Amino acid sequence: DTGVSQNPRHKITKRGQNVTFRCDPISEHNRLYWYRQTLGQGPEFLTYFQNEAQLEKSRLLSDRFSAERPKGSFSTLEIQRTEQGDSAMYLCASSWTAEAFFGQGTRLTVV
Amino acid sequence: LAKTTQPISMDSYEGQEVNITCSHNNIATNDYITWYQQFPSQGPRFIIQGYKTKVTNEVASLFIPADRKSSTLSLPRVSLSDTAVYYCLVGVYGGATNKLIFGTGTLLAVQP
Numbered sequence: 001d002t003g004v005s006q007n008p009r010h011k012i013t014k015r016g017q018n019v020t021f022r023c024d025p026i027s028e029h030n031r032l033y034w035y036r037q038t039l040g041q042g043p044e045f046l047t048y049f050q051n052e053a054q055l056e057k058s059r060l061l062s063d064r065f066s067a068e069r070p071k072g073s074f075s076t077l078e079i080q081r082t083e084q085g086d087s088a089m090y091l092c093a094s095s096w097t098a099e100a101f102f103g104q105g106t107r108l109t110v111v
Numbered sequence: 112l113a114k115t116t117q118p119i120s121m122d123s124y125e126g127q128e129v130n131i132t133c134s135h136n137n138i139a140t141n142d143y144i145t146w147y148q149q150f151p152s153q154g155p156r157f158i159i160q161g162y163k164t165k166v167t168n169e170v171a172s173l174f175i176p177a178d179r180k181s182s183t184l185s186l187p188r189v190s191l192s193d194t195a196v197y198y199c200l201v202g203v204y205g206g207a208t209n210k211l212i213f214g215t216g217t218l219l220a221v222q223p
Contacts, residue, residue: 004154019176033210042198042213043155054209093211098145099213103153 003101006092010075012109013082025094032075033100034067035091040060043091049075082110115199120218129186130188131217133199136180144175144182146199149216186219194221212214 005024013019025032035043046065048056051072064082069075079086084091087110093102116134123129135144143162159166161173161182172185181196186193196216 035213040140040215042196042215045210045212052165089152093154098143098160099157100155102156104152105154 004092004094004101006090006103006106008106009104012111015084015110016081018042018078018080019082019108020076021090021092021108023077023092023094023103024077024098025074025092026101029094029096029101030072031095032069033093033095033111034075034077036087037091037105038087046077054073079108082108084110086110092095113152115201115214117197117199117214117217119215120220122222123188123189124222126188128157129189129193129219129221131184131186131197131219132181134181134183135199135201138179139147139203140186142179142201142204143203144173144179145200145202145211146171146184147200147213149196149198153184155213158197189219190219191221193219195219 001070003027007022011019032049034046036046039045046058047067049069052069064080067077087108089105089107091102091105093100128168143159143160146158148158149155157172159168159173161175163175166173174183196218198213200211
């Protein structure tokens with residue numbers, strides 16, 4: 001296992017389009033997190049899964065954002081009707097114990 | 112969740128010991144203290160976690176006083192490759208709400 005994998009690594013989209021990102025966690029990890037990070041800021045919590053259950057979702061996440069983790073394995077984060085303010089790095093992390101392992105992120109640019 | 116306060120930036124030279132202090136005055140009884148490191152264009156990487164007193168691993172030490180209202184990450188003999196942003200996080204490990212909340216972190220710049 002090579003760690004947390006995120007795809008795509010980069011995505012450029014036009015404003016108003018929908019985008020979907022995928023995260024493949026480390027296989028035995030039951031917890032999965034999504035974060036968003038903009039330049040000069042720390043990662044901002046978006047949502048958290050334990051197995052397939054989405055236990056928490058940030059109020060910062062508008063109705064345009066949705067995340068799923070079917071069967072408690074990989075996860076997808078979808079952004080509908082993208083806006084320029086959605087441009088950021090989207091990070092996924094997984095954990096089994098106290099240590100969370102992060103992927104390299106998907107950089108989204110909305111033009 | 113307890114809020115954390117760290118210096119925005121720190122400078123050091125190669126070979127020196129670096130201590131980064133984090134304040135968390137409202138830490139709860141069940142909260143652990145965790146530090147992450149982040150390089151540009153990469154996800155954060157776990158460094159160390161502790162609850163009280165001192166924890167040491169192969170890369171760092173974490174000092175936590177008795178009142179637990181602050182903690183200090185100690186990096187021995189830093190090198191240029193330790194230039195990164197360091198985040199202090201406080202939260203319950205293993206609880207129903209164990210999301211990781213990051214602040215703005217401390218940018219450590221190591222110079223030759």
